[in-house]
Amino acid sequence: MTTADAVRRRLGLGRLLPLGGAADGAWLTEQAAEAVLRRAAAGVPGVAPGGMRLAPVDPGAADRPAVPPPPSALPPGPLRIETDFAAVAGEPLPVLADALRTALFLAARELLDLAVTEVDLRVTELLDTAADTWEPTAPPGVRAVTATDLAGEAASRAPGVAHLTATLGTAVHLAPDHVRIELATASGHRPLEVVRAVREAVTDALGDGRPVSVLVTAVAE
Template structure:
């Protein structure tokens, strides 16, 4: 394995579980930690409820579909997701009411703020609070473990194509695609991720772009890793970037172009 590809692989493993974002045809993924952060913040308006550990996994790994485009390394295949959350509830309020309010807030945020296809929400109460304190800022008890992929559901990455003629061309093309992606509304601070080094646009690092050209069969796959801001729905931003990049990447491509988007972080909305 080439050193740059090994670095990219290790980087993506370090990102933890990568969840399908949207439907099969969308070709978009998001890190579990980014999704859980948004979901947790969506519960801040629930009186007395404290969300603790949260995890997201496939409802049924065996029912998952093959991705419509080459997926990021370790990414879960498209399928309905199960959100699991531990929480503390106020003792003064009926527990079923607290659980139902939390479940509704999570379902709404998953759909409207992120674009996740949530099929189930499992809640586990860990404590009843006699005198819950008012919420103020991030809660230290909220944790999102950086897990490895689901057992039996390995990431279905097809990035084994050799970067033959496209390797040299990928630097200039990558810079162009990165600048294009960074200009899409909702794209936020960019992580300096694996792939061809990208320029800085103003004070913001450009998105990470990985281009893989193949000759047999001829084609090009582009993977974009980026961050979004919470004032925009994550899936909408990702799809806008995907459309813009897919069009621009065809100019010097050896064949048909596919694009995958990975949202690695979501910047909280400023209050």
């Protein structure tokens, strides 16, 4: 992979969002979060989701992670979802906005385990008829890899792991002072539960006390 390819792949992931609290040592790519949130938004009758962004509510009040974070990762703390949407003309906008806000809150909490405390919405278009159904596409840059070392094999066998991925370089990053695992979660498993199982499995397998962080790059519902 060329340097340009690596940069394009990294930018495609978006921000690395804190997953859980400071002690969880976990992050979720904005790309993976947006895919799940868009599916939830598309299920709200009368709206069509547009641009979406996730950001810290107050960057200055974020916590310090307990383990070394991935490069450029956001520190743990509450998040805000900012979303544009088109609405069907004639439908009460406050009703549509409330339904969309509720769907996004529920998806963030129940499917992604993200600490979303605010959802900001902006109507950008009025539609004459119901919006077309949004069909998710496979996210670029998320590819399955095979575990080839002790840490990777332990992570692969943890409950809820669909497969390891390699979007930041390698699926298993072994440093003298920490270990980072990159993975996709399987359907029916909550990301934070998977992360905790992986951290425990890798810690037990290595047995050297190095802290373990986890980056989730894809979430299957």
